[in-house]
Amino acid sequence: MANVSRSPWLLHYDGSSCNGCDIEVLACLTPVYDAERFGVVNTGNPMHADILLITGGINSQNASVVEQIYNQMPNPKVVCAVGTCACTGGVFKECYNIKGGADTVIPVDIYVPGCAARPQSIIDGIVQAVALFQKKHEEMKSEKK
Amino acid sequence: MASKKSVVPFGPQHPVLPEPIHLDLVLDDEKVVEAIPSIGFVHRGLESLVKKKDFKEMQYVVERTCGICSFMHGMTYCETIEHIMDVEVPVRGRYLRTIWCEMSRLHSHMLWLGLLADAFGFESLFYQCWRMREQILDMFEASTGGRVIFSVNAPGGVLKDMPSDMLHAFVEKLDGFETELHKIADIFLNDYTVLTRLKGVGILTPEEAHDLGAAGPMLRASGIARDTRKLGYAAYGDLDFDIITSDDCDSFARCDVRIREMYQSIQLIKQAVDKIPEGDIAVPVKGNPEGEYFMRVEQPRGEAIYYAKGNGTKFLERIRIRTPTFANIPALLKTLKGCQLSDVPLLILTIDPCISCTER
Numbered sequence: 001m002a003n004v005s006r007s008p009w010l011l012h013y014d015g016s017s018c019n020g021c022d023i024e025v026l027a028c029l030t031p032v033y034d035a036e037r038f039g040v041v042n043t044g045n046p047m048h049a050d051i052l053l054i055t056g057g058i059n060s061q062n063a064s065v066v067e068q069i070y071n072q073m074p075n076p077k078v079v080c081a082v083g084t085c086a087c088t089g090g091v092f093k094e095c096y097n098i099k100g101g102a103d104t105v106i107p108v109d110i111y112v113p114g115c116a117a118r119p120q121s122i123i124d125g126i127v128q129a130v131a132l133f134q135k136k137h138e139e140m141k142s143e144k145k
Numbered sequence: 146m147a148s149k150k151s152v153v154p155f156g157p158q159h160p161v162l163p164e165p166i167h168l169d170l171v172l173d174d175e176k177v178v179e180a181i182p183s184i185g186f187v188h189r190g191l192e193s194l195v196k197k198k199d200f201k202e203m204q205y206v207v208e209r210t211c212g213i214c215s216f217m218h219g220m221t222y223c224e225t226i227e228h229i230m231d232v233e234v235p236v237r238g239r240y241l242r243t244i245w246c247e248m249s250r251l252h253s254h255m256l257w258l259g260l261l262a263d264a265f266g267f268e269s270l271f272y273q274c275w276r277m278r279e280q281i282l283d284m285f286e287a288s289t290g291g292r293v294i295f296s297v298n299a300p301g302g303v304l305k306d307m308p309s310d311m312l313h314a315f316v317e318k319l320d321g322f323e324t325e326l327h328k329i330a331d332i333f334l335n336d337y338t339v340l341t342r343l344k345g346v347g348i349l350t351p352e353e354a355h356d357l358g359a360a361g362p363m364l365r366a367s368g369i370a371r372d373t374r375k376l377g378y379a380a381y382g383d384l385d386f387d388i389i390t391s392d393d394c395d396s397f398a399r400c401d402v403r404i405r406e407m408y409q410s411i412q413l414i415k416q417a418v419d420k421i422p423e424g425d426i427a428v429p430v431k432g433n434p435e436g437e438y439f440m441r442v443e444q445p446r447g448e449a450i451y452y453a454k455g456n457g458t459k460f461l462e463r464i465r466i467r468t469p470t471f472a473n474i475p476a477l478l479k480t481l482k483g484c485q486l487s488d489v490p491l492l493i494l495t496i497d498p499c500i501s502c503t504e505r
Contacts, residue, residue: 013158014165016187019501020212020293022164023256027282030259030275044159056501061185062165065157091209094197097190116212116293 007039008078008133010126011049013069015102016092017056020116021083025053028126033119035126046072051129052079053122054108057089059097063105070106076136078129080110083117090115150178155489157186164500166493172486180481180489182474188504192464199459200226200434204298210466211502212293213256214444216249218466219298224378225440225453226300232430236380238302240421243380244312245289245297247410247417251322252281253445254403254410257497258333261400264491265342270332277329280322284315302427312418319411330404343397347480347492350394359476360469361447362406363496365390366398373443384416399495433459444469446497468502 010029014022028035029042036042043049046069058066070079081102084090089100102108109132112125151172157165165186171179194206208219220242227234234242259274282292288307289295297305307315333339349359354367364371370388374381389405391398434455441450447469454463473496480492 014187014501016189017501018209018212018215018294019164019499020209020215023212023293027275027279031272032276032279046158056187057189059186059188061188062157065165065186069158091206092189092191092194094194095190096193097188115209116291118292 005134006050006137007041008050008130009043009048010035010040010051010053011043011046011069011073012053012055013066015054015056015062015066015086016059016098017083017085018116021055021085021114024116024119025055025082025122028119028122033123035123038123038127038130040126040130047074049073050077050133051126052077053082053126054079054086054102054106055082057085057092057101058099058104060099061097063099066102067105076133076140078110078133078136079106079108080112080125080129081108082112082122082125084113084115087111087113153486164498166498166500168481168489168493170481170486170489175486177481177484177486177489180478182478184474184500184504186504187501191505192466195461195464197460200455200461201300201430201459203461203464204300205296207464207466208294208296208298210468210505211499213253213499214249214446214449214502215294216245216298217442217444217449219296220246220379221440221442221449221451222453222464223298223300224442225438225451226434226455227430228438228440229434229436229453229455230300230430230432232301232428234302235425235428236422237306237424238426239380240417241303241307241426242298243384243417244307244414244421245285245303246379247413248281248284250410250445251407252278252285253497254407255281257403257445257494258329258400261333261491261494264494265339267339270329273329277322277325280318284318287311288315299427299430301430302425304427306426312421316415316418319414323408323411326404326407333400333404340397342488342491343400344395346396346488347484347495348394349476349480353479354394354476357475357479358472359447360472361443361445361497362399362402363447363473363476366402367394368392371448373441373448376441378440378442380417380420383420384413386413396491396495403497433457434461446470446499446502447472449502466505468499468505470496470499470503473498474503
């Protein structure tokens with residue numbers, strides 16, 4: 001954490017979650033848990049975002065939306081699947097409209113389990129995402145040289 | 146000069162939208178002429194799971210219809226099954242359900258107040274509301290072990306008891322919460338800047354609210370006194386409360402109604418703690434449900450309807466859930482017509498949208 005050179009921006013998208021993980025993600029950004037102390041800032045614009053927090057599984061309607069958001073994000077980018085639904089489809093896995101976890105349409109780097117995921121584990125996921133973002137950023141820089 | 150109409154696609158992912166709904170806003174300059182919704186981004190099809198999960202497991206699925214009023218979804222489902230199977234829940238179990246219900250309403254309304262503050266750009270107020278909401282979540286965690294989804298319902302009663310010292314500690318905490326709420330409510334109800342954003346915005350007349358089938362605070366803020374809690378499910382029949390309404394019919398009235406409902410929830414919890422009897426919290430449920438039942442409850446967002454039909458096997462034949470946000474979308478479209486573009490996020494918020502409820 002000590003040698004992070006940039007402050008990554010966070011984007012949150014609600015796939016098809018039950019809102020449980022969404023409100024926990026939001027709770028993470030508010031004073032009691034305050035994930036922003038790890039140097040991240042919440043944004044609503046995919047084109048400004050470095051880390052995507054995605055909650056909920058993928059269904060036929062939102063698959064293209066998730067893909068589009070992912071493609072709009074600049075490189076390097078990190079995807080963090082928050083909650084069991086985003087990891088595997090969770091309790092809704094057998095529903096006719098659920099394809100599975102977020103990794104069915106976009107590459108996922110970090111999986112945060114839990115139903116709903118607890119703020120502590122979401123923060124852990126964010127901290128890992130920040131470190132991974134830094135690593136990817138440095139790799140990109142050395143490739144350019 | 147006649148202006149040209151333009152269409153702004155709004156959502157499902159948008160910086161000011163809390164939840165994935167898509168609206169096509171037809172604009173005449175800055176004025177919204179029409180809003181055309183399209184939904185389905187959160188549709189999972191959980192009602193179809195009745196064929197794969199038995200009626201006891203199904204409780205854990207319906208609870209995840211919505212993470213905000215998850216307790217009430219679980220409770221409604223269980224009460225529906227209990228009615229079908231003629232199971233009498235012990236009085237203590239019913240009181241515990243009432244207490245958790247009202248705590249859910251408190252946290253949901255607090256969450257809504259915060260999002261409302263965020264919608265009109267008052268960020269520090271948003272943070273204050275969410276800080277206060279954590280006190281309620283701490284109570285949930287102390288009594289059930291979960292923060293948002295806690296699976297304490299089961300057909301036949303509840304799975305966890307609250308000892309009396311815990312209940313009294315909660316009442317003490319709620320007193321502190323109420324004092325803080327007075328301070329926060331003062332800003333929402335009296336601050337000049339806040340009032341300019343809320344007063345007279347999004348008028349929904351009583352006739353429109355009735356005809357469009359609005360539910361919950363949206364309906365009561367238009368002066369129609371309808372509260373499903375008066376039907377007396379759980380332990381509401383033993384408790385004394387009035388239906389909170391307002392005649393202003395605007396966004397301010399919706400905010401006012403919700404704030405007064407929070408005071409009422411605190412009062413209801415106190416009443417329930419005073420009256421709660423000792424005894425069992427659940428009875429064993431034997432056999433499989435056969436028959437059908439309709440159940441209506443008052444969730445923080447309004448009236449939810451559950452229908453279940455059993456055929457004597459452990460798998461239900463059908464379950465149908467109608468949630469309050471679904472009922473409020475026509476009313477939302479009505480209020481959006483003729484409003485300014487900058488008021489759109491605020492108006493979407495005043496119905497307290499829960500899209501994952503709506504689409505299940």
